[in-house]
Amino acid sequence: MPKKIVFEGKTEYLQVLDENGAVDKTLEPKLDENLLRKIYENMVRARVFDRKAISLQRQGRCYTYVPTEGQEGAQVGSALALQKADFGVPSFRENAVYLARGVSMEQLFLYWMGNEEGSRMPADQNNLPVAIPVGSQVPHAVGIAWAMKLKKEKAAAITYFGDGATSEGEVHEGMNFAGVFQVPCIFFCQNNQYAISTPITKQTHAQTIAQKALAYGFEGLQVDGNDVLAVYAATKAALEKAYSGKGPTLIEAITYRMQAHTTSDDPKKYRSDEEVEYWKKKDPLTRFQVYLKGKRLWDEEYEKKVQEAATREVEDAVRKAEAYKPNPEDMFTYLNAELTQDLKEQMQEMKKSMEG
Amino acid sequence: MELNLVQAINQALMQEMERDASIIVMGEDVGRDGGVFRVTQGLLEKFGEQRVVDTPLAEAGIIGTAVGLAIKGMKPVAEIQFDGFTYLAFNQFISHAARMRNRSRGRFTVPLVLRAPWGGGVRALEHHSESMEAIYAHVPGLNVVIPSGPKEAKGLLISSIRMPDPVIFFEPKRLYRAFKEEVPEEPYAIPLGQARVAKEGSDVTIVTWGSLVRTSLEVADSLKEASVEVVDIRSLSPFDEKTVLESVKKTGRAVIVHEAPRTGAFGAEIAARISEKALLNLEAPVRRVTGYDVPIPLAKLEDYYLPDTSRIKKAVQEVAAF
Numbered sequence: 001m002p003k004k005i006v007f008e009g010k011t012e013y014l015q016v017l018d019e020n021g022a023v024d025k026t027l028e029p030k031l032d033e034n035l036l037r038k039i040y041e042n043m044v045r046a047r048v049f050d051r052k053a054i055s056l057q058r059q060g061r062c063y064t065y066v067p068t069e070g071q072e073g074a075q076v077g078s079a080l081a082l083q084k085a086d087f088g089v090p091s092f093r094e095n096a097v098y099l100a101r102g103v104s105m106e107q108l109f110l111y112w113m114g115n116e117e118g119s120r121m122p123a124d125q126n127n128l129p130v131a132i133p134v135g136s137q138v139p140h141a142v143g144i145a146w147a148m149k150l151k152k153e154k155a156a157a158i159t160y161f162g163d164g165a166t167s168e169g170e171v172h173e174g175m176n177f178a179g180v181f182q183v184p185c186i187f188f189c190q191n192n193q194y195a196i197s198t199p200i201t202k203q204t205h206a207q208t209i210a211q212k213a214l215a216y217g218f219e220g221l222q223v224d225g226n227d228v229l230a231v232y233a234a235t236k237a238a239l240e241k242a243y244s245g246k247g248p249t250l251i252e253a254i255t256y257r258m259q260a261h262t263t264s265d266d267p268k269k270y271r272s273d274e275e276v277e278y279w280k281k282k283d284p285l286t287r288f289q290v291y292l293k294g295k296r297l298w299d300e301e302y303e304k305k306v307q308e309a310a311t312r313e314v315e316d317a318v319r320k321a322e323a324y325k326p327n328p329e330d331m332f333t334y335l336n337a338e339l340t341q342d343l344k345e346q347m348q349e350m351k352k353s354m355e356g
Numbered sequence: 357m358e359l360n361l362v363q364a365i366n367q368a369l370m371q372e373m374e375r376d377a378s379i380i381v382m383g384e385d386v387g388r389d390g391g392v393f394r395v396t397q398g399l400l401e402k403f404g405e406q407r408v409v410d411t412p413l414a415e416a417g418i419i420g421t422a423v424g425l426a427i428k429g430m431k432p433v434a435e436i437q438f439d440g441f442t443y444l445a446f447n448q449f450i451s452h453a454a455r456m457r458n459r460s461r462g463r464f465t466v467p468l469v470l471r472a473p474w475g476g477g478v479r480a481l482e483h484h485s486e487s488m489e490a491i492y493a494h495v496p497g498l499n500v501v502i503p504s505g506p507k508e509a510k511g512l513l514i515s516s517i518r519m520p521d522p523v524i525f526f527e528p529k530r531l532y533r534a535f536k537e538e539v540p541e542e543p544y545a546i547p548l549g550q551a552r553v554a555k556e557g558s559d560v561t562i563v564t565w566g567s568l569v570r571t572s573l574e575v576a577d578s579l580k581e582a583s584v585e586v587v588d589i590r591s592l593s594p595f596d597e598k599t600v601l602e603s604v605k606k607t608g609r610a611v612i613v614h615e616a617p618r619t620g621a622f623g624a625e626i627a628a629r630i631s632e633k634a635l636l637n638l639e640a641p642v643r644r645v646t647g648y649d650v651p652i653p654l655a656k657l658e659d660y661y662l663p664d665t666s667r668i669k670k671a672v673q674e675v676a677a678f
């Protein structure tokens with residue numbers, strides 16, 4: 001009996017805007033001016049927020065912070081492709097996703113300043129709070145998407161995770177469920193080349209992350225994650241597919257984390273300055289600026305306005321977040337629907353010990 | 357030489373790896389980065405990539421493969437980056453590491469060590485401040501060790517590495533760089549299952565472990581009205597009942613201090629042993645000073661949760677005056 005090929009797969013890579021801002025007209029999504037500016041302004045907001053958070057941490061006004069810089073294209077491009085009814089299931093680096101989806105800077109600062117209240121997502125928004133255990137949120141998105149399917153809603157879930165997360169079992173269990181139950185879920189992997197100090201080459205022997213989707217029976221593709229147009233287009237296409245009952249998609253966005261893993265990390269231990277410089281040239285904001293300029297949507301004056309608005313917003317948010325005082329009793333209040341007798345007593349005990 | 361906790365553990369790893377070529381250190385970012393707390397710093401340079409391994413980001417994978425490595429004669433000393441991520445590997449511990457010897461009637465054994473930073477007090481993100489030692493101590497077959505300082509840590513880790521069975525070695529992360537003390541240069545082993553009387557006293561016994569040993573000693577040293585004995589458990593499993601009972605029989609009063617939530621924690625086990633075997637020696641009810649039965653709060657409220665000197669002192673005074 002001759003051997004025969006029973007499976008062959010391919011993985012595509014999508015780039016619309018190259019690193020100099022030159023656009024591939026055949027692939028260019030047709031977005032109106034308002035949306036194009038909204039995309040840009042959200043990338044700027046995210047960067048201004050990010051730099052502020054890092055500087056606050058250095059001044060001891062904010063605890064460990066997880067920077068986003070460099071990944072604004074991947075995060076804003078995907079987040080702005082979503083509809084309100086779509087559910088966002090982020091990991092911990094998705095500051096720009098939250099901001100683009102309408103979570104306030106104040107809310108995010110509350111979180112990074114060590115307040116539980118920072119995880120209270122606005123009631124009219126469909127986003128789960130930060131998930132710290134790597135990859136653990138992925139099956140939640142699949143369950144949410146599954147419920148959407150059962151309820152016949154025209155909506156999808158999108159979950160964010162990193163390259164490192166693709167080593168965790170839960171990520172694969174989630175993707176497998178999604179394939180089996182054909183749920184409207186998008187797996188959005190930001191391959192920023194490192195999991196703390198561990199490079200992607202030590203994470204998987206496979207050539208791409210995107211190809212892993214094939215093993216679960218659905219489509220996977222790579223996009224230039226620093227090309228916000230490519231990310232937007234790929235996410236839109238995956239959403240349309242999801243809405244029309246054609247199942248999940250894995251998107252691997254190739255990007256780079258420009259800052260440390262967290263404010264407690266020292267990236268000099270594991271990556272070179274040259275490497276960082278190389279990626280700096282691929283910055284998602286700069287190339288999109290060039291693109292907007294070509295469309296006469298960007299000039300110095302506009303830039304100044306956008307920067308100033310973001311700076312005002314961030315300063316205002318810091319003021320509000322720093323004025324917030326958490327109530328110690330709240331550590332008990334939200335544990336269960338009702339406070340148990342034990343917890344009531346422990347709460348009293350805590351209050352007494354606060355009095356000294 | 358005077359070493360902090362990070363340096364003492366690092367020295368123990370260095371010395372044991374030199375002694376035993378079957379030891380491999382494995383985990384997330386333990387090689388090039390030297391671990392996120394730098395506990396494994398310098399090991400990669402000294403012992404190479406075969407023995408100091410940056411693994412994929414997968415805790416079940418780390419402990420599952422460590423079980424296999426151990427069965428086949430290697431000595432894995434695995435790191436899980438934080439206490440709150442050991443749960444992903446819990447199945448490998450409870451279902452396999454802890455039972456392989458029993459299941460195979462002694463043919464296959466799992467002499468692995470898990471090291472993980474443990475406990476609160478460093479203003480960390482969620483899941484980075486956990487003290488769930490009781491769930492591990494509850495598993496038959498697992499050994500659970502929590503040192504209270506650099507000198508203890510070195511000797512206890514060396515013993516853990518030399519154990520023929522699985523050991524969970526939790527490192528109180530808030531002590532990592534909190535203080536230095538004299539640590540003997542040469543390798544030494546502190547046997548597991550032996551508690552330590554950290555300070556002698558005659559009126560009240562504080563039973564505790566990990567970072568709260570130091571906090572309890574502060575209370576004991578500053579309290580005028582009662583003479584306090586502090587017992588550092590050191591290993592929850594095997595548990596040294598004898599030292600605890602001897603102390604409580606002497607003082608007649610016991611305060612158990614831990615940062616884990618109260619209900620079902622290891623303090624309850626200690627209280628049960630005291631009530632079973634020293635009830636008639638007690639002059640006062642046993643007291644517990646613990647975390648509350650809630651997830652340890654984020655940074656801003658963390659101090660309201662963690663037992664501190666004032667809560668411990670108050671409990672000791674009340675028990676002494678009973």
Ligand SMILES: Cc1ncc(C[n+]2csc(CCOP(=O)(O)OP(=O)(O)O)c2C)c(N)n1
Nearest residue numbers: 093132133134162163164165194195196441
């Ligand atoms: C289950 C689990 N293990 C370990 C960690 C510690 N940790 C936090 S982020 C991280 C690396 C994550 O890498 P990746 O998934 O690529 O995402 P990135 O941080 O690059 O955005 C690690 C190991 C964690 N949070 N959760």
